Amino acid sequence: MTAEEILQYECPALYALTATMTYYVASARLELSASVLGAFYEKAVAYLAAHRYSLNTVQNSAVGAGAGRITSKTEGRLSVSFGGIDSATDDYGLTNYGIQLKGIIDKCGLKASSSSTFAVNCLMDD
Numbered sequence: 001m002t003a004e005e006i007l008q009y010e011c012p013a014l015y016a017l018t019a020t021m022t023y024y025v026a027s028a029r030l031e032l033s034a035s036v037l038g039a040f041y042e043k044a045v046a047y048l049a050a051h052r053y054s055l056n057t058v059q060n061s062a063v064g065a066g067a068g069r070i071t072s073k074t075e076g077r078l079s080v081s082f083g084g085i086d087s088a089t090d091d092y093g094l095t096n097y098g099i100q101l102k103g104i105i106d107k108c109g110l111k112a113s114s115s116s117t118f119a120v121n122c123l124m125d126d
Contacts, residue, residue: 003028006046011097014053024049040104047101054095 003025007015014021028048034041092098 001042003042003045003049006043007050010046011050011053014050020053020057021049024053027052036110037104037108040108044101044104047097047104051092051095051097051101054097055091 004015004021007021007025014024025045028045032041032044032048037044092102
């Protein structure tokens with residue numbers, strides 16, 4: 001499947017905006033390497049495009065933004081907090097798409113954070 005076909009099912013809100021989808025997919029293709037990601041390349045492109053779209057255009061909506069890990073729960077006067085992501089060093093945890101992208105990167109044997117220039121250089125084609 002192509003990244004566009006994956007987005008049709010994974011992020012229909014982005015898929016419906018043809019010009020916007022084309023932009024985000026093209027941007028993601030510039031940042032990711034097919035030779036490094038292999039069979040996961042198209043899926044990684046789709047998840048990076050959806051992640052960026054979610055962060056940039058639909059903060060706190062139902063299409064993936066703000067859907068990161070639960071960091072606290074409150075019931076009445078009782079509150080419990082869990083370990084959360086460090087948004088200063090890693091924005092992938094801010095959307096479900098970013099979490100899935102990070103999983104793909106990990107499967108390929110790479111360790112990346114969204115602010116790591118080393119990780120970006122590893123993923124980019126020469």
